[in-house]
Amino acid sequence: MDSTADDGGRAPRAVMSPSRNDPLVRTLSEVAGGPVGSHAAPGIIRRGMWTPELILLLLAAAAAIVGVLIKGYCRVNGWSSPTEFYATCYSDFPTLFKERGFADDVLPLFAPGSRFEYPVITSLIAGVTALLVPGHGASDARATAYFDVNAALAALMWMIAVVATARSNPRRPWDAALFAIAPGVILAGFINWDLWAVAFLSLGILALSRGRPVLAGIAIGLGTATKFYPVLVLGVLVLLAIRTGRWRQTLLAVGSAAAAWIVVDLPAMIGDPRGWSFFFEYSASREPGFSSAYYAWNVVADRLHWVKISAPGANTLFLTGFGLCCLGIAFIALHAPRRPRLAQLAFLVVAAFTLTGKVYSPQYVVWLIPLLALARPRWRDFLVWMAAEALHWTAVWMYLGFTTSNGPVQNNIDSPYYATAVLVHMAVLAYLCVHVIADIYGPSTDPIRRSGLDDPQGGEFDGAPDVVTLQRPLRADGDASHLP
Numbered sequence: 287m288d289s290t291a292d293d294g295g296r297a298p299r300a301v302m303s304p305s306r307n308d309p310l311v312r313t314l315s316e317v318a319g320g321p322v323g324s325h326a327a328p329g330i331i332r333r334g335m336w337t338p339e340l341i342l343l344l345l346a347a348a349a350a351i352v353g354v355l356i357k358g359y360c361r362v363n364g365w366s367s368p369t370e371f372y373a374t375c376y377s378d379f380p381t382l383f384k385e386r387g388f389a390d391d392v393l394p395l396f397a398p399g400s401r402f403e404y405p406v407i408t409s410l411i412a413g414v415t416a417l418l419v420p421g422h423g424a425s426d427a428r429a430t431a432y433f434d435v436n437a438a439l440a441a442l443m444w445m446i447a448v449v450a451t452a453r454s455n456p457r458r459p460w461d462a463a464l465f466a467i468a469p470g471v472i473l474a475g476f477i478n479w480d481l482w483a484v485a486f487l488s489l490g491i492l493a494l495s496r497g498r499p500v501l502a503g504i505a506i507g508l509g510t511a512t513k514f515y516p517v518l519v520l521g522v523l524v525l526l527a528i529r530t531g532r533w534r535q536t537l538l539a540v541g542s543a544a545a546a547w548i549v550v551d552l553p554a555m556i557g558d559p560r561g562w563s564f565f566f567e568y569s570a571s572r573e574p575g576f577s578s579a580y581y582a583w584n585v586v587a588d589r590l591h592w593v594k595i596s597a598p599g600a601n602t603l604f605l606t607g608f609g610l611c612c613l614g615i616a617f618i619a620l621h622a623p624r625r626p627r628l629a630q631l632a633f634l635v636v637a638a639f640t641l642t643g644k645v646y647s648p649q650y651v652v653w654l655i656p657l658l659a660l661a662r663p664r665w666r667d668f669l670v671w672m673a674a675e676a677l678h679w680t681a682v683w684m685y686l687g688f689t690t691s692n693g694p695v696q697n698n699i700d701s702p703y704y705a706t707a708v709l710v711h712m713a714v715l716a717y718l719c720v721h722v723i724a725d726i727y728g729p730s731t732d733p734i735r736r737s738g739l740d741d742p743q744g745g746e747f748d749g750a751p752d753v754v755t756l757q758r759p760l761r762a763d764g765d766a767s768h769l770p
Contacts, residue, residue, distance in 0.1 A: 338459040339449055345466040346448045350441035353472040357433070364426035365433075371687035374680065378478045379436045380429035388416035388432070389424035395554045395561050402561070403568040406554050407512040408479045415439070437476045443485035444475060450488035451656045454495040455742040458734070461663035462656075469672040470651040473679050477649040483513035488656055490516065494539070494628065494745040502745075503539035507546025515636055515653055517543070521612070522631040525619040526744065531753030535746045574600045575645030577682055582708040585701045600644045611638035618726060621756040626726045627734065627741040629660035637719050641712055648682055651675050654715070660743060662722050663733055674714035681707035 360375035365384075370376045383389055386402055393416075394402035394409035402409045419431045452462035465471070475481055486509030493502035509516030520540050527536040554562040574580035574595055580603065584594045595603065615634050619626055636657060640650050658668065681704050688698035725732035734742065741748045 339452055342448050342452055342459070342462050342466045343445050345463065346445045347441070349467050349472050350437075350444055350475070353476050354437050354441075356473065357437075357476060361430050361433070365429055366426075368687035368691035371683040371690070374473075374683050376683060376686075377433055377437075377476055379433040379476070380426075382412065383416060383419075383429050383432040384424040386412070388413060389428060390422075391417060393417075395558045400558075400561055401564045403565055404479070405511050405513065405565055406551050406562065407508065408482070409554075411436075411439075411479055411482065411512075433476075436479070440476055440479070440481045443481040444471060447481065447485040447488035447656055450485070450492040451659055454488075454492045454660065455734070455739070457739065457742070458663070458737060461659050464659040464663060464665070464668050465656045468652075468655045468668075470655055470675045473676065474649040475652055478647070480513055480649045480652050483509045483516055484652055484656060486512060487516040487519065490519070491629070491632075491660070491743050494535070495743045497535075497745050499535040499538040499745065500542045503542030503544075504546040506539065507543035508550065510543065511547050511550040513653075515639060518635045518639060519628075519632050522619075522628055522635060525616055525631060526625065526628060526747045528754050529620055529625055529752055530747055530750040532746050532750055569644075570601060571597055572644065573597050575647065576686070577646040577648065577678065577708050577711075578644055579641070579646075579708070579712060580644060582705040585705045589701060597644075604642050604644055607642035608638060611635075611642060617756070618723060620754065622726045623757060624726075624729050625741070625747070625750070625752060627661070627732075628744045628747065629657060629734075630662075630722050630726055630732075633657040633661035633722055634719055637715055641715060646708075646712070648675075648679055658718065660734075662718065662725060664721075667718060667721060671714050671718060674711045678707045678711035 357375040357377060359373035360370050360377070360380070363369065363373075365375075365377070365380040386392065386394075387397070387400065392400050393413035394400050394404075395406065396413070402412065404412065415435045416432060418435050419428050421428050448462050448466045451465055452459040455461065471481075486505050490502040490505035490509065493499070493505060506516050506519060520536075520543055523536040523539055527533045551562065574584060574597070578600075580595045580600045586592070587594045612635065615631060615638065618634075619631055633654065636653055640646055640653065658671075681699060684699045685701070685704040725735075729735040744750075
């Protein structure tokens with residue numbers, strides 16, 4: 287422990303150095319003289335200009351620039367298939383700009399007859415940013431300008447989320463570096479508008495860590511109106527409220543999330559009910575999407591002449607699989623000897639949602655990275671995961687180049703290799719889930735609790751004793767929170 291930090295208005299607490307509490311960073315630090323010593327004072331950095339937050343912001347900004355540079359071939363040569371796949375510079379931004387009428391100033395939910403397969407806030411972002419692009423028509427130059435506007439806003443959301451992640455555990459701000467320089471975000475952060483939802487959820491978790499459940503609920507509600515997945519964290523709050531008997535925070539967060547979502551969605555429900563409901567209709571009726579387990583099965587089944595999974599079948603499998611996962615997570619939340627941390631359960635439920643979902647788009651990885659930074663900030667496991675995601679990233683574009691455009695044979699990969707890459711990146715995510723569950727049942731392996739913390743993001747759950755548990759209490763009063 288190295289320096290002091292203001293813990294959201296509470297007493298100053300020591301900031302943890304990564305070179306002293308992460309095995310991989312500790313090993314790599316030997317090149318530069320070894321871990322920070324017990325008498326060193328890197329707190330000077332925090333009190334001066336070069337604070338951890340500023341450094342993290344600069345890292346995220348540099349990573350965002352790299353992410354945009356990866357799209358350089360398309361920015362110069364245009365966004366067309368199959369070259370945008372083979373150059374790994376595909377983005378939904380220019381594609382949807384051309385195909386959904388944004389080039390002709392169509393504003394979803396306001397233009398008669400417009401249909402856009404995203405929630406309300408994403409629809410508004412997509413339409414309003416198109417109005418910022420000068421000129422008329424669906425030229426490559428305008429599509430590139432549309433990409434640039436949305437990429438700049440996505441980069442801003444990335445940096446906001448990085449700061450929120452760092453501040454949600456003031457004693458371990460450097461854990462947010464996993465998110466700030468994540469290869470997964472560099473590769474996938476500028477495909478779609480997911481970083482907006484990530485920023486909303488990160489702000490919601492920060493508000494919870496500061497004991498502000500109403501603000502947390504508003505942020506989560508806005509995130510749900512952007513992408514659906516932030517609503518899953520409300521279920522985590524319910525589980526922790528059951529275990530601790532502390533319901534005030536959960537009820538305020540759930541109520542304010544519902545209110546924020548209604549305020550945003552109600553005008554669209556009334557003004558354009560068919561346009562508003564299209565997101566839900568499209569999600570229910572679409573066939574299994576690229577990189578999902580169901581699509582990988584269909585790829586193999588098509589080759590071996592097996593029975594393929596239809597949209598209704600995938601819906602049933604998703605609801606069953608995700609429902610069983612939720613029951614398992616609920617069991618873990620109530621059965622573990624020590625109450626799980628909010629970030630651990632949030633990571634598990636969002637991972638379950640992506641693993642069992644009908645669609646597992648490459649950009650979904652950005653949902654999970656900031657949650658892993660809070661749930662299990664271990665660089666070795668993180669880098670293994672990012673390597674698997676990079677493998678999948680390459681495979682999906684090579685596969686799409688062939689299936690969508692019948693591109694040159696020398697640039698393609700055969701379908702079994704693509705299915706293998708899908709299974710690998712899903713297996714590594716499942717591997718991370720196993721480690722998080724192991725940390726829950728063995729707090730001595732949890733990097734956060736090894737640092738002497740209980741639940742930095744938990745708000746009123748931080749340090750709370752158990753009220754309901756599926757295990758025999760470890761103390762007469764039922765409080766297992768004293769365990770190391």
